[in-house]
Amino acid sequence: MIRITNVKLPLDHNEAQLEQEILTTLAIGKKxxxxxxxxxxxxxxxxxxxxxxxxxxxxxxxNEAALLEKHSNNQNVRVTPDMTYKYVAKAPENLTERPVVVGFGPCGIFVGLVLAEMGYKPIILDRGKEVRERTKDTFGFWRNRTLNTESNVQFGEGGAGTFSDGKLYTQINDKKHYGRKVLRDFVDAGAPEEILYVSKPHIGTFKLVGMVEKMRAKIIELGGEIRFNSRVDDLHIEDGQITGLTLSDGQQIKSKHIALATGHSARDTFEMLYKKGVYIEAKAFSIGFRIEHNQSAIDEVLFGKNAGNPILGAADYKLVHHCKNGRAVYSFCMCPGGTVVAATSEENRVVTNGMSQYSRNERNANSAIVVGIDPNDYPSDSPLAGIELQRELESAAYVLGGENYDAPGQLVGDYLEGKSSSKLGKVEPSYKPGVKLTDLTKILPDYCREAIQEAIPAFNRKIRGFALKDAMLTGVETRTSSPVSIKRGDDYQSVNTKGLYPAGEGAGYAGGIMSAAIDGIRIAEAMALAINEENQ
Structure with a gap:
């Protein structure tokens, strides 16, 4: 098969024009x-x-070979690479101990799935509930302000990515084409076929729910076991080797191979790891707000007369500004046609995130506008100091929002002028339970406020109307990535705890659904090879 790249056609072309472009590029006839x-x-x-x-x-x-020879000097005509996933191992028949996976988000799903496909029959533990029960709890919080700290946007089957825009693209180096396996497995689980070929694929929450259920069923069919409501409260470590764990109900599980795919909000787990002596260090992340504009305005600015074209869909953007004070401000997790959602996992705290459905047809566009920070900005030298800072900001947002899980909000114009907002403008905030208008300039450190006040007008020079006075800011955004890094070696095991495999976003090795899933495949391969070596 031949792969042709850089084929350019107008937006309104038809299939016959695409076929003709292929014939012209290859200089062949239709036959x-x-x-x-x-x-x-x-x-x-x-x-x-x-x-x-x-x-x-x-x-x-x-006559493929002859045609490739004819176009040997054309960089846009090459052999189609083999992107089929190759399994690195097969479970030994004398396997006496099953590997364990902690967490069933995108990373944990793919650790478990690939291990199951290779015959290792993993035990998968998740502190939260099955995805449909979790969805009820999450929507219940948004509607009724009743928070379940073990079943919410952060915790439960599918992980934090279930309540997101469902973006399926990444910039990581993927020479082994793991990403292609992820997309194909998603399609097999019910995702739209288009995710295999559109440049910026996404799925959306409602489709993700059904997909996660099908992937769970496949793992079980292959001999895996999945236990919900199973929070890990302790690890068993002997002479630097993991030997098992204890669940919150006191049950113990023995295993010398445990993948830790907890996600970025498992703060109690990070604290437990630190106390157990697992090497962990503070890591940079970002803090800021969600910004909302009318999606139609973003579409018009970016697509002009082509706004509304179904091929283009809802317009997205990616922005960055380097400020005079040395900080970088950037857009993060942009959700076209989506909503701002309540994403706390702890009581008396407010956290924002963004979510879209597959259709991306809600009124507003939203994105995080965040400032990069690092351990030098944290309140102490503890490896867990980033968590401490997150909690301080989230608690302050809870108080500023009225202490009822409403989020504090402010119009962009008022934020830039440093004055409190008193009434809404043209952009209606989408955050549920609700938004209390106030003065957000007081909630972040001064260097963040200065940076965001400088960045928004700079973004307006790239996207006209971005600094619209009536645009809406909602706070706070603190869960952009993990505030810790659980260091691992070239064998993917903890640098000081053999048999423990830190994985995914929570360990500091991913950022988003795709990179987390790909890291999950790498972890599954590493676990399989180590298990086989021990069983030789």
Whole structure:
């Protein structure tokens, strides 16, 4: 099969034009073309009123070898690479001890799935509930302000990614094509086929719920075991070797191979690891607010007359500004046509995040606008000092919001002028339970306030209307990534605790659904190879 890259066509082209472009590029007749499929479709919107679609096409033709030789000097015509996933091991018949996976978010799912596919019959533990019960609890908090600290946006089957925009793209180096396996497994579980070829695939919460259930069923069918409401409260470590764990109900499980895929909000787990002597250190993350604009305004600015085209969908953006005070401010987890959601996992704290459905057809666009911080900014030298700072900010947001889980909010114009907001403008906040208008300039450290006040007008020069006075800020955004790093070696095991495999976003090795899932595959491979070596 031949792969053709950099195929350019106008936004309103038809399939016949795409086929003709293939024939022209390869300089062949229609009879020689057997079939073709779209591997990737993106777009170039730098000229918003003349948007170009960019294709990568896999083509089946007669006389492939001769055609490749003919185009040997054309960088856009090459052999289609083999992207089939190759399993690194198979479970030994004399396997006496099952591997354990702690956490069933994107990372834990793929650790468990790949181990199960290789025959290792993993035991998977999650502190929260099955995804549909978890969804009821989460929506119950948003509607009724009743928080379940073990079943919410952060905890439960599917992980934090279940209540997100469901973005499925990443910038990590993926030479082994793990990402392709992730996408194919998602499609097998019910995701739309288009995620295999659109340049910025996403799924959305409602579709993710059903997919997670199907992936759980597959793991169980392959011999895996999944236990919910199973929080890990202790690890058993002997002479630097993990030997098992204890659950919150007192039950003990023996295993010398445990993957730790807890997600970035398992603060009690991080505290337990630190007390047990597992090497952990503070890590940089970012803090700030959610900003909301009318999605139609963002579409018009970025797509011009093409706004509303179904191929383009709702417009997104990615912004960064380097400030005079040395801080970087950037947009994070942009959710086109989505909502701002309540994302706390602890009582008497307020945390914001963003979420979209597959359709991305809600009124507002929202994104985090955050400032990068590092351990030098934390209140102490403890490896857990980032958690301490998160809690301080989230508690302050709870108080500023009225101590009822409403979020504090402010109009962008008022924030830039440093005065409290008293009434809403054209942009209606989407956060539930509700928003209390106030003065957000008081909640973040001064260096963050200064940086955001400088960055928003700078962003306005890139996206006209970004600094709209009526745009809405809601706070606080503190769970951008893990505040700790659980260090691991080249064998993917903890640097000082053999058999413990820190994994995914919570350990500091991923950021988002795709990178977490890919890290899960790597961890599963490392566990399988280590187990087989021990059983030789």
């Amino acid at each position: 020689q073309l057997i079939d073709f499929t779209v591997f990737r479709r993106g777009f170039d919107a730098r000229s918003k009123n003349k948007i170009t679609l960019l294709y990568t096409i896999d083509v089946t033709v007669d």
